[in-house]
Amino acid sequence: xxEDFPLPDVTWEPTREFWAGAARGELRITRxxxxxxxxxxxxxxxxxxxxxxxxxxxxxxxGTLFSWSVLHxxxxxxxxxxxxxVTGLVAIEEDSAVRVVSYIVDCRADQLRCELPMRxxxxxxxxxxxxxxxxxxxxxxx
Amino acid sequence: MTGTDWGFASDLQDVGEAIAIVGIGDADYSKASGxxxxxxxxxxxxxxxxxxxxxxxxxxxxxxIPFSGDQFAAAAYRSHFGTSHNMWxxxxxxxxxxxxxxxxxxxxxIRSGQxxxxxxxxxxxxxxxxxxMVGGPGQVHAExxxxxxxxxxxxxxxxxxxxxxIARRHMYEFGTTPDQLGAIAVACRRHAxxxxxxxxxxxxxxxxxxxxxxxxxxxFRKEDCCLISDGGAAYIMTxxxxxxxxxxxxxxxxxxxxxxxxxxxxxxxxxxxxxxxQVFAAPGAFAMAGIRRDDVDVLACYDPFTIVSLMQxxxxxxxxxxxxxxxxxxxxxxxxxxxxxxxxxxGMLSHAYVLGIxxxxxxxxxxxxxxxxxxRDAQIGIYxxxxxxxxxxxxxxxR
Numbered sequence: 001x002x003e004d005f006p007l008p009d010v011t012w013e014p015t016r017e018f019w020a021g022a023a024r025g026e027l028r029i030t031r032x033x034x035x036x037x038x039x040x041x042x043x044x045x046x047x048x049x050x051x052x053x054x055x056x057x058x059x060x061x062x063g064t065l066f067s068w069s070v071l072h073x074x075x076x077x078x079x080x081x082x083x084x085x086v087t088g089l090v091a092i093e094e095d096s097a098v099r100v101v102s103y104i105v106d107c108r109a110d111q112l113r114c115e116l117p118m119r120x121x122x123x124x125x126x127x128x129x130x131x132x133x134x135x136x137x138x139x140x141x142x
Numbered sequence: 143m144t145g146t147d148w149g150f151a152s153d154l155q156d157v158g159e160a161i162a163i164v165g166i167g168d169a170d171y172s173k174a175s176g177x178x179x180x181x182x183x184x185x186x187x188x189x190x191x192x193x194x195x196x197x198x199x200x201x202x203x204x205x206x207i208p209f210s211g212d213q214f215a216a217a218a219y220r221s222h223f224g225t226s227h228n229m230w231x232x233x234x235x236x237x238x239x240x241x242x243x244x245x246x247x248x249x250x251x252i253r254s255g256q257x258x259x260x261x262x263x264x265x266x267x268x269x270x271x272x273x274x275m276v277g278g279p280g281q282v283h284a285e286x287x288x289x290x291x292x293x294x295x296x297x298x299x300x301x302x303x304x305x306x307x308i309a310r311r312h313m314y315e316f317g318t319t320p321d322q323l324g325a326i327a328v329a330c331r332r333h334a335x336x337x338x339x340x341x342x343x344x345x346x347x348x349x350x351x352x353x354x355x356x357x358x359x360x361x362f363r364k365e366d367c368c369l370i371s372d373g374g375a376a377y378i379m380t381x382x383x384x385x386x387x388x389x390x391x392x393x394x395x396x397x398x399x400x401x402x403x404x405x406x407x408x409x410x411x412x413x414x415x416x417x418x419x420q421v422f423a424a425p426g427a428f429a430m431a432g433i434r435r436d437d438v439d440v441l442a443c444y445d446p447f448t449i450v451s452l453m454q455x456x457x458x459x460x461x462x463x464x465x466x467x468x469x470x471x472x473x474x475x476x477x478x479x480x481x482x483x484x485x486x487x488x489g490m491l492s493h494a495y496v497l498g499i500x501x502x503x504x505x506x507x508x509x510x511x512x513x514x515x516x517x518r519d520a521q522i523g524i525y526x527x528x529x530x531x532x533x534x535x536x537x538x539x540x541r
Binding site: 001002005006007008009012014015018019040041043047066067068069070071072073075076079082085087088089097098099101102103109113114125134136 | 293
């Protein structure tokens with residue numbers, strides 16, 4: 001595990017652009033260079049046509065809440081201070097098969113329902129005992 | 143990906159009635175015990191040999207999976223029993239999906255004469271190794287770099303969170319309720335209280351207890367989640383012909399199927415989000431066995447969480463997709479219900495978390511008519527194996 005865990009390793013090449021985009025306030029997702037369909041996670045080959053090259057593109061940051069869990073227990077010690085918290089999956093507006101994992105923020109857990117319209121908000125992500133911080137796409141009700 | 147293009151069935155040869163399971167052995171099941179995985183597997187193997195009436199040198203094929211802790215491979219086997227004989231070796235054995243698919247690979251080896259008596263073992267010492275999910279069951283997921291960089295930073299980790307999220311979506315799509323998930327936990331616990339080696343045998347659980355227990359990863363309560371245990375089991379396979387000359391009733395392998403998810407262990411991206419690859423595994427196994435769902439007397443599925451039981455029951459075809467919650471409500475899964483007796487040893491929720499190998503042992507016991515919570519006159523039983531990326535359907539029949 002790298003030293004900033006559970007923060008991402010923003011230098012890891014396959015997801016570097018996701019985090020670089022977030023630092024600029026953009027939600028970046030990969031699509032196939034050949035068939036142009038979205039492919040997520042950013043791991044070649046394309047699941048649709050088998051092409052080996054993926055390219056990064058900015059998406060709107062709008063989507064719908066696909067599903068979530070409300071955590072009352074911390075399986076990783078650095079998550080303990082933020083309990084309870086909501087983590088889940090947001091299906092992006094451009095292709096509902098692409099689900100972005102994120103924290104669900106700016107709402108009460110009892111207000112959540114599947115298919116609730118969401119929007120990305122870009123904020124610092126920090127954990128206790130970890131010196132670094134990164135800007136990350138969180139999701140809030142639209 | 144929607145519909146059924148999110149996965150596929152493995153193309154398997156027909157091995158129906160080629161082999162039988164002729165020996166079974168449990169290691170001791172416990173919480174943290176200080177034992178090693180090899181010690182656990184050796185104990186299970188000794189008991190399986192005794193059960194089958196075989197000696198250590200009769201075993202000329204050994205199956206395991208390279209996995210957490212040292213598994214019981216050929217060198218460990220020879221060292222433990224003080225033998226030096228040649229063995230056919232396969233790493234397609236062990237627990238999880240492989241507890242159900244190992245008989246397929248064993249059948250091919252036995253049919254082609256590469257081995258006569260094949261041992262499959264699996265053991266874990268996770269309760270001893272570490273109670274935390276990092277270093278235990280969650281480690282493989284924490285070490286996956288896509289998860290480490292796109293999931294863990296957002297608190298979406300480990301397995302209880304993945305499957306709580308799946309359960310929530312199942313509730314949204316199909317109207318599944320906490321009471322229905324609770325019915326699964328209650329049935330498994332009742333079976334554990336009847337089972338002499340179940341870790342939770344002294345801890346009865348009512349639906350009311352379940353519903354009043356705290357949420358840990360809403361919609362999951364603690365009782366939706368499996369135990370963390372030390373333990374393991376073993377089973378021995380041989381040809382149907384040789385099985386008839388051994389001491390135990392002949393429990394034949396009637397059918398095997400394997401299904402695969404194209405998104406692997408990235409549950410967040412699985413097209414069939416509220417399904418398992420049992421959708422792809424089960425049809426081939428039933429066709430190979432030439433049986434119908436109605437013919438099944440007892441079922442055991444790899445059950446890390448209640449929702450995984452529910453989805454596999456649907457996906458194997460015991461009810462329409464989405465009706466699983468209504469199907470399992472009440473006493474359906476109880477051993478004496480006359481409906482669909484399920485995880486009659488208590489499963490990973492209440493017997494022990496040994497990743498499915500004890501499920502196969504329990505199905506064999508049921509078909510021998512030696513189980514603690516015995517299903518009356520059980521003739522056909524199924525193990526549903528699961529890992530996320532794959533599922534297996536193993537159909538066994540008393541012959």
